[in-house]
Amino acid sequence: MTGEATETDGGARERLEAVLNGLDAAVYAADARDGEILFANRAFQALHGADTVGWVLRDLVVPLPERGDYRVDPRGLGVADVPCELFDGELPQPRTGRWYHVREQAMRWVDGRVVRLGIATDITDRKETAEIARRQEERISRTARLITMGEMASMLAHEINQPLSAIANYCNGCAARMQAGAEARDLLPAMRKAAAQAERAGRIIRRIREFVKKREPRRGAVSVAAILDDALAFVDIDASRRGIRLVVDVAPGLPAVRADRIMIEQVVLNLVRNGFDAMRDAAGDERVLTVRARARGGHLVEIAVIDRGHGIDEEDRERLFQPFFTTREDGMGMGLSICRSIIEFHDGRLAVEPNPEGGTIFTFTLPVEEVARE
Ligand SMILES: Nc1ncnc2c1ncn2[C@@H]1O[C@H](COP(=O)(O)OP(=O)(O)O)[C@@H](O)[C@H]1O
Ligand SMILES: [Mg+2]
Numbered sequence: 001m002t003g004e005a006t007e008t009d010g011g012a013r014e015r016l017e018a019v020l021n022g023l024d025a026a027v028y029a030a031d032a033r034d035g036e037i038l039f040a041n042r043a044f045q046a047l048h049g050a051d052t053v054g055w056v057l058r059d060l061v062v063p064l065p066e067r068g069d070y071r072v073d074p075r076g077l078g079v080a081d082v083p084c085e086l087f088d089g090e091l092p093q094p095r096t097g098r099w100y101h102v103r104e105q106a107m108r109w110v111d112g113r114v115v116r117l118g119i120a121t122d123i124t125d126r127k128e129t130a131e132i133a134r135r136q137e138e139r140i141s142r143t144a145r146l147i148t149m150g151e152m153a154s155m156l157a158h159e160i161n162q163p164l165s166a167i168a169n170y171c172n173g174c175a176a177r178m179q180a181g182a183e184a185r186d187l188l189p190a191m192r193k194a195a196a197q198a199e200r201a202g203r204i205i206r207r208i209r210e211f212v213k214k215r216e217p218r219r220g221a222v223s224v225a226a227i228l229d230d231a232l233a234f235v236d237i238d239a240s241r242r243g244i245r246l247v248v249d250v251a252p253g254l255p256a257v258r259a260d261r262i263m264i265e266q267v268v269l270n271l272v273r274n275g276f277d278a279m280r281d282a283a284g285d286e287r288v289l290t291v292r293a294r295a296r297g298g299h300l301v302e303i304a305v306i307d308r309g310h311g312i313d314e315e316d317r318e319r320l321f322q323p324f325f326t327t328r329e330d331g332m333g334m335g336l337s338i339c340r341s342i343i344e345f346h347d348g349r350l351a352v353e354p355n356p357e358g359g360t361i362f363t364f365t366l367p368v369e370e371v372a373r374e
Helices: 002-021 042-048 124-179 184-212 224-233 236-241 261-278 335-345
Strands: 026-031 037-040 084-093 098-108 114-122 220-222 245-250 257-259 288-296 300-306 350-354 360-367
Touching: 026 042, 037 042, 098 124, 124 184, 124 236, 124 261, 124 335, 184 261, 220 224, 220 261, 224 245, 224 261, 224 288, 224 300, 236 245, 236 261, 257 261, 257 360, 261 288, 261 300, 261 335, 261 360, 335 350, 335 360
Parallel strands: 245 288
Antiparallel strands: 026 037, 026 114, 084 098, 098 114, 220 257, 288 300, 300 360, 350 360
């Protein structure tokens, strides 16, 4: 009887070891009580350059979770308590600098003992790829902002020029009145107005610097109304210069979205400026650009930029989002391609459709910031 049982155990053990030896991941089984290694697969041994059976699990090449990280203390576990999960996480190996995904489970080993069965998968390459992708995302996003600013440069120059010429006017006015013998007190209102204009110019410059600053994409809870306010502050002077009425229509009680504020402002800016361009030849009463924000279902907010411009030809619609596609003489054709990658980075969708009233509607969605429930 005993012999038969041992043979069955031996067969089961062999089969298990054969499977584990075939894995790329390092696998070990160690006595839950004292950490003595009972089994180590080929990958585990290759990592340590030795047959590690009989060693004690401590300070090996494969990183191990600290005792405090365990869900339960493996040393006190009896046969009745297993199987149970002990650890699941990513750990660095300080000596080699490599990263491992480590999973440890307490289970009954083939000889009846309670063991910690661990699997460590080297994820260094995956982590590095993710890091490269993150850095690239940061670079793309910055380049995108610089391109947007480049396209907007003449408009911004105009915007800054306005407070500057106002300041010049107030100062000249003061100088003329001083020359005519005016009291210092009489100059006060003009001086105050000049100061206010200087502050306005400062605010414009700060906004530009904030926009192009080198920064990592950072997603957090942001209010859609705040995004639209900030973005449209860049273009309202341009709008009035072109005789375009800007209508902002944000549904009350809209939930916050999970987004990078500056990146989404950039999308809004690009879409709004495209809308302006499309209305270049529109009749006066049609020069209206509407930005509308609505909830879509419980998990999305949809933002629509609606113009009454020349619309889009059927055959162009497909190519719109490709880089360098432009029908404008001074266009770069980067705007929509940037917008689409930003929205996709936010797990949203950017789409275009004709406006039934004439013109075009661009819509994009953003995920609602889910509030963690107790
Ligand atoms: N609101 C719009 N109405 C009509 N056509 C548009 C609109 N937005 C974009 N387009 C078309 O898509 C093209 C690409 O836009 P975009 O990528 O922003 O580059 P650019 O503005 O530099 O041309 C534009 O040249 C234009 O032909
Ligand atoms: Mg554009």
